[in-house]
Amino acid sequence: xxxxxxxxxxxxxxxxxxxxxxxxxxxxxxxxxxxxxxxxxxxxxxxxxxxxxxxxxxxxxxxxxxxxxxxxxxxxxxxxxxxxxxxxxxxxxxxxxxxxxxxxxxxxxxxxxxxxxxxxxxxxxxxxxxxxxxxxxxxxxxxxxxxxxxxxxxxxxxxxxxxxxxxxxxxxxxxxxxxxxxxxxxxxxxxxxxxxxxxxxxxxxxxxxxxxxxxxxxxxxxxxxxxxxxxxxxxxxxxxxxxxxxxxxxxxxxxxxxxxxxxxxxxxxxxxxxxxxxxxxxxxxxxxxxxxxxxxxxxxxxxxxxxxxxxxxxxxxxxxxxxxxxxxxxxxxxxxxxxxxxxxxxxxxxxxxxxxxxxxxxxxxxxxxxxxxxxxxxxxxxxxxxxxxxxxxxxxxxxxxxxxxxxxxxxxxxxxxxxxxxxxxxxxxxxxxxxxxxxxxxxxxxxxxxxxxxxxxxxxxxxxxxxxxxxxxxxxxxxxxxxxxxxxxxxxxxxxxxxxxxxxxxxxxxxxxxxxxxxxxx
Numbered sequence: 001x002x003x004x005x006x007x008x009x010x011x012x013x014x015x016x017x018x019x020x021x022x023x024x025x026x027x028x029x030x031x032x033x034x035x036x037x038x039x040x041x042x043x044x045x046x047x048x049x050x051x052x053x054x055x056x057x058x059x060x061x062x063x064x065x066x067x068x069x070x071x072x073x074x075x076x077x078x079x080x081x082x083x084x085x086x087x088x089x090x091x092x093x094x095x096x097x098x099x100x101x102x103x104x105x106x107x108x109x110x111x112x113x114x115x116x117x118x119x120x121x122x123x124x125x126x127x128x129x130x131x132x133x134x135x136x137x138x139x140x141x142x143x144x145x146x147x148x149x150x151x152x153x154x155x156x157x158x159x160x161x162x163x164x165x166x167x168x169x170x171x172x173x174x175x176x177x178x179x180x181x182x183x184x185x186x187x188x189x190x191x192x193x194x195x196x197x198x199x200x201x202x203x204x205x206x207x208x209x210x211x212x213x214x215x216x217x218x219x220x221x222x223x224x225x226x227x228x229x230x231x232x233x234x235x236x237x238x239x240x241x242x243x244x245x246x247x248x249x250x251x252x253x254x255x256x257x258x259x260x261x262x263x264x265x266x267x268x269x270x271x272x273x274x275x276x277x278x279x280x281x282x283x284x285x286x287x288x289x290x291x292x293x294x295x296x297x298x299x300x301x302x303x304x305x306x307x308x309x310x311x312x313x314x315x316x317x318x319x320x321x322x323x324x325x326x327x328x329x330x331x332x333x334x335x336x337x338x339x340x341x342x343x344x345x346x347x348x349x350x351x352x353x354x355x356x357x358x359x360x361x362x363x364x365x366x367x368x369x370x371x372x373x374x375x376x377x378x379x380x381x382x383x384x385x386x387x388x389x390x391x392x393x394x395x396x397x398x399x400x401x402x403x404x405x406x407x408x409x410x411x412x413x414x415x416x417x418x419x420x421x422x423x424x425x426x427x428x429x430x431x432x433x434x435x436x437x438x439x440x441x442x443x444x445x446x447x448x449x450x451x452x453x454x455x456x457x458x459x460x461x462x463x464x465x466x467x468x469x470x471x472x473x474x475x476x477x478x479x480x481x482x483x484x485x486x487x488x489x490x491x492x493x494x495x496x497x498x499x500x501x502x503x504x505x506x507x508x509x510x511x512x513x514x515x516x517x518x519x520x521x522x
Contacts, residue, residue: 007045007064010395012038013346014494016075017068018082021061021090030057030090033079035072038498057090067272068346070339082271102126103139103191105148109177110170111184113148115139126191142190145227146183190228196330199225244298247333248288249340251348255279258348259287260340265298272340274347285311292318300324302333351394357492358439362477362484364464366438369393372425373441373499374452376406376417377507384409386421387507390437391499403510415451418442423455430459440465443500449476468500 012019017037021030034040044050044058069075083091104116106123115135116125143150147168151159154171161167162174170180189198202225209218250259261273277283285307297315306327307315315323328334345353355367362368371391376384386404390397404421422440429436440456440463442448449467456463466484467476473493474483486493 007041007061009038009042009045011350012041012064012066013068013350014038014491014498015068015346016070016072017066018075018079020065020067020082021057022063022065023060024062026063028082028086028088029060030088031079031082031086033072033075035075037066037068041066053090068339068343070335070342074339085271103135103142105184105188105191108154110149110154110180112152113139113143113150113187124188138191141227142187145190145224146187148183148187186224199228202228245300245302246298247302247336247340249304249337249344250284251341251344252279253349257283257287258344259284260344260347261291262336262340263298272343276348289314297323300326302326302328302337304337354394354491354495357490358495361486361490361492362439362464362466362475364439368437368439368464370397370435370437371439371441371499372437373443373503374418374421374425375443375500375503375507376414376421377504377510384417385507385510385513386417387503387510388421388425389499389503389506391502394495396502401506403506414444415447418444418448419451419455422452423459426456426459426461426463430461436461436463438464441496441499441503442467443470443503445469445474446476449478453478466496468496470500473497 014036016035017033019032019034019037019041020028021032023029032040041064044054044061050058067078069078102116102125104114104121104123104125106112106114107121111123116123142148144166147166149167149170150161151171156171158169158172158174159167162169162172168175168180168183170177186198186202202221206218206221206225209215209221245264247262247264248259250257252258255278257275257277257279259275259277261275263271263273275287277287280286284305288301288307288311292315297319299319299321301315301323303325304327307325312323312325315325326333328337355369358364359367369392372388373391374386374388376386384406386406388402388404390400392400402425404424406417406420408420409416422442426436428434440452442452442465444467446467449465452467453465456465465478468474469476469483472483473488475486475493475496477484488494488497
């Protein structure tokens with residue numbers, strides 16, 4: 001069986017994150033990152049012009065896993081962690097030539113910021129960083145934003161860095177030791193992960209400067225705020241290298257507990273673990289007891305709620321020393337808990353969320369559990385073919401796909417062609433007494449929509465219907481003079497685009513088949 005037939009692409013979200021390919025022995029053979037997981041993973045199985053190594057990789061893929069992140073930056077760093085942990089066969093075996101692990105603020109009167117191999121001098125050290133690229137990025141931002149010196153020796157006159165505004169030049173007395181110490185304190189707050197606290201202080205400072213009409217100073221502070229906020233996107237999962245912690249979160253739905261565990265060992269996220277079990281009042285603590293009876297707990301558990309004293313004592317007994325239970329309300333650990341929750345929602349409830357968002361955005365009375373989408377394909381009016389794809393509970397329902405050879409329309413008339421296949425589809429369902437879809441879609445604009453709705457009304461049916469236009473991904477609906485105000489990047493729109501694209505693919509495939517048959521007969 002081909003790899004493409006084994007991978008269910010409908011389950012892959014259109015989110016940033018990492019994808020993990022496994023072979024027949026369930027071993028990880030490749031880890032990749034993506035801004036859009038669905039598009040990236042799909043490209044492996046839809047293109048035919050891969051290089052030799054990628055072709056070999058695809059031939060060995062037997063299953064897919066993925067981990068959703070909040071940003072592309074997180075995806076990049078998570079990819080790095082997963083590759084280091086698992087050493088996949090088809091990833092590049094790249095030895096990082098940079099072994100420096102710390103950022104140092106030296107212990108001088110005017111501290112210098114630099115990268116250090118070991119924390120052995122009298123300076124203040126931040127790290128170690130698991131990723132050299134991540135460390136270099138943080139170092140670069142902090143030294144520029146707070147204009148800290150990087151020279152080995154304090155010179156007597158300003159160098160080029162002062163003139164390009166990346167150093168405050170304490171060497172020439174351009175600022176007092178107190179002012180420089182304030183900049184060092186701000187840099188220290190960022191390096192210790194207290195960026196949010198610093199941003200609150202800086203915003204107050206910026207407002208005060210604006211109030212006193214110091215607009216140039218306010219702009220400098222504003223730029224600092226923007227840089228620190230961008231830096232805050234960096235990967236929370238890359239922990240200090242001595243970190244041993246499990247991050248656990250869960251959701252309860254329909255008397256079931258959906259739980260996910262992210263283990264972090266030696267500062268590296270190894271993988272995620274998923275569990276589903278029946279809900280009762282003590283279900284979460286019961287899970288912790290059973291799981292850590294079989295696994296030695298780490299030094300810290302990051303949880304969404306506190307545990308009882310007997311359980312905390314049990315965990316410490318299993319570890320042989322105290323286990324810290326943390327229930328964070330803010331900061332990096334809180335963001336990690338939230339990220340675990342996002343993965344739970346995506347893995348277990350992604351389809352349901354899509355349906356709820358489509359219903360809410362379109363103002364439908366019920367969840368559109370069954371959606372049917374129509375498309376037309378032709379070449380200059382020849383070999384006109386129609387397609388209909390059905391999605392049930394947000395997944396392709398391929399046994400209910402239908403193909404139509406246009407019978408009553410001559411030449412190029414997409415409106416009439418759409419009308420014909422809609423009429424044929426729903427007249428048959430009506431005659432059979434079969435259930436109707438919850439939502440009808442057509443590929444196109446107002447013209448295609450009106451043609452479809454006209455035929456639906458002729459049959460005495462009342463079905464919600466929309467059209468999705470390709471160029472701007474605008475959604476048209478009967479009764480609305482203008483497109484529905486749904487951003488093309490919102491989850492509801494992306495899901496409808498996915499359905500439309502599948503209908504288009506199915507129509508083009510059938511159109512090519514008709515052309516091939518016609519050329520053979522000719």
